[in-house]
Amino acid sequence: MALDRKIAYIDLTTGKIEIKPIPLEARKKFIGGRGLDAYLLYNHAPKGCDPLGPENPLIVSGGLLTATCASATSRTHVMAKSPLTNLLGSCNMGGFFSAEMAWAGFHHLVITGKAEKPVYLWIHNGEIEIRDAGYLWGKSCTDAQWAIREELDDQEIKSMVIGPAGENLVTYACVMTGIKNSGGRSGMGCVMGAKNLKAVACRGDMDVKIAHPVDALEHNKKFIEQITSAKVNQTQGTLGTPFIWGATNCWGGVRTRNFQYNQMLYADEIEPEAIDDIATETMGPHHMAGCFGCQVHCRAKYKIQTGPLAGKYDEGPEYTSLGAFGSEPDCKKAETVLSANHLVDQYGVDNLEIGSIISWAMELFELGILTTKETAGLELRFGNDAALIEMIHQICNRSSWLGGVLADGGIPASQTIGKNSFDYLIQVKGMNNLHSDERATPALALNIATASRGSDHLRSRPAIDLYHLPEKVLRKIYSSPIPYDGPLSSEHTEYVGKPWQVFWQENCYMAVDSLGICKYHTLFLGATLPNFEDWPEVIYYNTGLEFTPEDIWAAAERCNNLERMFNLREGLKRDDPFKGDTLNHRYFDEPCRRGAPDVVGRTIDREKFSVMIDEFYGHHGWDKAGVPTAETLTRLGLKQEPSHLV
Incomplete structure (x- = not known):
């Protein structure tokens, strides 16, 4: 079954490879994908480690639902300490790679060390081999993938590669798979380059047993209808x-x-x-x-x-x-x-x-x-x-x-x-920052200021805030699975209620990334798309694991706190202009000069924004400095971290 996919620990310095099962307890607490990666990074990255040093673990994963009957679940997540920010490094990409890695027997890889010369990993039906990549070094991302297929005589191999930017240690180098699927943010390609790791190549035909296949397929038909009927996805198509x-x-x-x-x-x-x-x-x-x-x-x-x-x-x-x-x-x-x-x-x-x-x-x-x-x-x-x-x-x-x-x-x-x-x-x-301008949208400004990997539109952005949805609709969305009776506003220029929306979306996207689902198939741009209430059935039918919506929320909150704990350990401070939850001064001092009437002249109000951050921290159970309280760590079962469960 899907839960049989293993985790592999690979030391490129010594060549040692250790393969282990993923404990059920870890699945229940951290689910998989980005969530379990956050746990692995906090447990396996030494405090203060050099992002380009051999001790920095590069973690590659698929989500819990990857390679199952669930739609759009082939997201690949990569995590390490970032050479760009010296904080949490994390990226996510689509394509076919993580599904192939699952069919080859693995959901997670933890790669440490540094090879003496360029290498790539060859993963095939439960076996892992470290191979010479000297002939690949210097090749573009596309050419490197095609060359691996030629060498191994298999056109179905899926590879995650770096290009010359990663080899040259550009601190924001990508990992890539296929023509354009890119794990773009925070420099994970630079970490691969520092390890002399050109690629991870996968091919497998191992069975992935589905717990309840008929129900899984029938349920997925409903998911497909829900996803493809949304106007936002029809436009994207x-x-x-x-x-x-x-x-x-x-x-x-x-x-x-x-x-x-x-x-x-x-x-x-x-x-x-x-x-x-x-x-x-x-x-x-x-x-x-x-x-x-x-x-x-x-x-x-x-x-x-x-x-x-x-x-x-x-x-x-x-x-x-x-x-x-x-x-x-x-x-x-x-x-x-x-x-x-x-x-x-x-x-x-x-x-x-x-x-x-x-x-x-x-x-x-x-x-x-x-x-x-x-x-x-x-x-x-x-x-x-x-x-x-x-x-x-x-x-x-x-x-x-x-x-x-x-x-x-x-x-x-x-x-x-x-x-x-x-x-x-x-x-x-x-x-x-992304190219977007958040001066007219305080909720989106709060999102980019507090996102765990730096300025980000995919960590906690309440994009539906721009739709002016009625408060009744917002209340239905943002009061599930955890009740919320605080203020909400349909006005995107408002400040009140927005911290809860950002907090809710942050947990939603952590769950999405842990399951391995594409965000366009969830409540990201479409208010009618799947969220916490929809996921328990798809998890159960495909894996046999029983989660309630509240369980998924708790796991997401736990994993978000682990990312916060990692950043705090590596030097994050609330008001630090280099490592803090802050915005460039131009957001506050320079008004918007073009656009619609509700945009022109807008700035972010410093005082109101500071209050928003206080409220956002409060929803998390953090103190005024943004540090999780002892009560929060106890509630989430994080008091003993690092615990080295896996």
Whole structure:
């Protein structure tokens, strides 16, 4: 059955491999995926360890429901201490890899040590082998995957790889699988590069026994209907995630020219409909692709039509690519967005981070903080498409002084550049913000300030706050499975009640990531999509485990507290501008300049925001400094951590 999938401990220094079962107690307390990974990281990462050192464990996992009859459960999670933030590192990606890893016998890998030379892991039907990867080193993410298939003579192998950015220790390098599935945030590809680990390759045909297969299949039919009938998913199946960028830009919620504006003008060429036309023209009517077990198919397949990369195939671009390579640097050409999207997929680097840090450098250049002396003559100005593309190359290859500086991440770069460059860096905990602008949405601002891995739209964002849902509907959502009778507001510019929404969404997304489900199949963008009340049946039919909605909530809360405990242990402090639950001063001091009437002129109120953080901490059972109280740790069974249960 699904619960037979094992955990493997792999030491790349010694070559030792130890395979163990995952105790049922661990499943009940931490579920799997990201939740169990948080437990493993807290237990196996030494306090204060060097993110690029051999003692930093790289943890790779699938969720509890991965490779079962449940839809869209092939998310892969990767966790380690982050070389970008020196706090929690964590990323999540779609595709086919985690399902293949489960069929090969494993749900979790804990990889420590450092190989003397480049290696990759070959996992096949319960066996793990450390193989030479010298011939793969230097290859792009796509080429490396195809080369592994050729070497092992199996075109069905699924691999998780790094590209040149990871090899060159760019602190925000990705892990990748397939053409474009990227575990983008927090530099997990850099950790792999530091371990001389080029790839993890999997192939398996081991049975995954389903506890109640007929019921599981019948129940999944209902899930599919619930998921595909949602308008948000129908739109994604047509336009992909870029539709989110288009809607948000129209309203005035995307940061442009780093953080000078909150709406991109004259962006017709990169609007989602324009991108869809290009994908349709180059790939035909069936141009939308999906991950394993998914009915939504939210990403486009395309070929670049013009420029130096004309004819290159890729997938996407995602919502984030339109921001990173369109609105933030104020580049309006489809060729630029599609080419940059292709380059980051090949280099293996976080599109959000690299687009943001280049846009920051562009503002510094226009302010005179950076000059042509530092850029080696490059006119690093907003709207300079060629400069954007050139800086992607320079950062991923560390081929220039500025490229190397920016490859180290925003905070180290600001310390190297000096002057007042840090003031213009839009980051939380050392991780650059998504391209969205939260000055008109206090709930979303609270989300990015307090997210466990740094600025984040996928950790606790109450995106449905923008829908102006009636309070009665909000009450139904946010009072289950734990009763809540506090204030709620349908107004997205309001502050009251929002801390509970962020807290609720944080537990929801932890549960989603622990089960291995795609967020688009849960209450993320659609108020009618599955949440805590829907998951017990799908867990039971597929695994035989009995959870109540309250059990899942408790497990999610427990795992979120473990992530908090890890960050606190590694130096997080509430008001620390480098490692705290803070926002850049521009959120408070510079009003929005464009957009709808409910956006123009908006800033975040410092005093009200501080009260929101107090309330958010209170919902968690944390003190005013954001530290879990003894009572909270006792209630969640975390008083004895690290316990080394697994």
